[in-house]
Amino acid sequence: MNKRVELLNKVLHCVACYLDRETQSLHRLSALEDDYGLDSTEMVCIAVDLEKALGLSLKGIAFGSLKTPDNIVEAIIRLHPQLLAEPQRAAALA
């Protein structure tokens, strides 16, 4: 599976778990605040859940300013570009 899609699925899964919803009911371009009613404190909870799921620190990402699941994926990739690299390349970057 495309690594970006894999990351998006993990993000959607974390958001869905927080919302007590099915992952399939969420869309990558949906508005976190307007469509799902998530506030900035809830986004901190999701950030911590994501850190656990990914095994990575997400310190430095301003989760409160991210609008969609896609935005979260972009922000994580900017902070951890090795996530999109092939396994050998990722090991070298890590």
Next chain:
Amino acid sequence: MKQQAVITGIGVVLPGVMSLEALWQTQLQAATAIRPLSSRLHGSRIDEADLGELLPSRLAKKLDAFTRYALIASEFALNDARVELDTLDKTRSGVFVGNAFGGWRFTENELRHLHNDGPRAVSPFQATSWFPAAPQGQITIHYGFKGHSKTLMADRASGLHSVAAAAQQIEKGGLDLAIAGGCESTNTDFVRTALENFGSDDGDAALYAPLSTSASRFAVSEGAVFLVLENATRAQQRGAYVYANVDGFAIATKPCAADRYQHDSATMMRAMSKALNGAYPDVVMPDACGVADADAVEALAIAEIAGRAAIALPKVKFGHGYGMEGALDIAYACLMLQKQQRLPTQIDTPLASLKTLRHSKTVNAAELDRILINGCASGGSCSSLLLSKGKTKS
């Protein structure tokens, strides 16, 4: 012109009790909800399974138990009052909460997370869940109320203070409607530990029997009781049922050690007299601390001020509810005034100083016009609130 504040709705969440009918029934049965909570403390506790899905799980997990209880009891109270929220001026609607302990259940969990897994594992909702004003914030947000609101912390008298503060705002025309009452979550390690010393005076006793010559051990309860208070004119115009008028409230204080209750019965007498303002109560509902010297002081005051009244101690079935206790006594008083029935005293061997008061082992039909409710706070404060029978009926 001073307005009349009236009570038009009641909502309760107590151990094994989620309705007014169940609340009344607890006083007709021999059983109590009191069980051992630890090796040194007795009391009653809410089974969270009883709350079912009354709150959305996403909201519930952000809140401490005392706020969950408060939100549910508030909704029950508004439903009981048949308030149509769309017709309310939200800027003239407020929320008043009495609380003593705050949200220790949530806090204890997060302290464990902090200790075991570090600061990133602590819920960000810790900040908004623990503090005693959390229920006030959540209720006002939920209903969009923007009028004067307050959380009052006065130990066991918190619930009386909360209802009195709401009534005062209505009387002076600052609010049309208020949700007022109290809530506690005492089923936590921290609160239990804090109360174990307090409750160990008569550790061999099996019963919570305050104001009694029987061996008694202190017992604690938890839950939430909220009332809907309205301007009497507004209540009458919309055809609301009026349980009771809030007729008087007074506080008297003579400072004593911060961890002690009033040792001078004259202070309690002063509060009761001021609240009565010349009227005479048919029933007195004591604070009933459950600690011998505090009970003796209150008994002397009751005998002096209301020696011909009846006495009712419904809290014996649950234990003392601290911040919610005043509101719970008010709820029982409202039901007594509505049914025109006097609840049993609930203690078999009252203190000798209470011998002139009327005691009963059963529910009795009675002409009830006024009920006086006491509450005490450590440090020497005594409070008293007077209710009278509602004059407007649908």
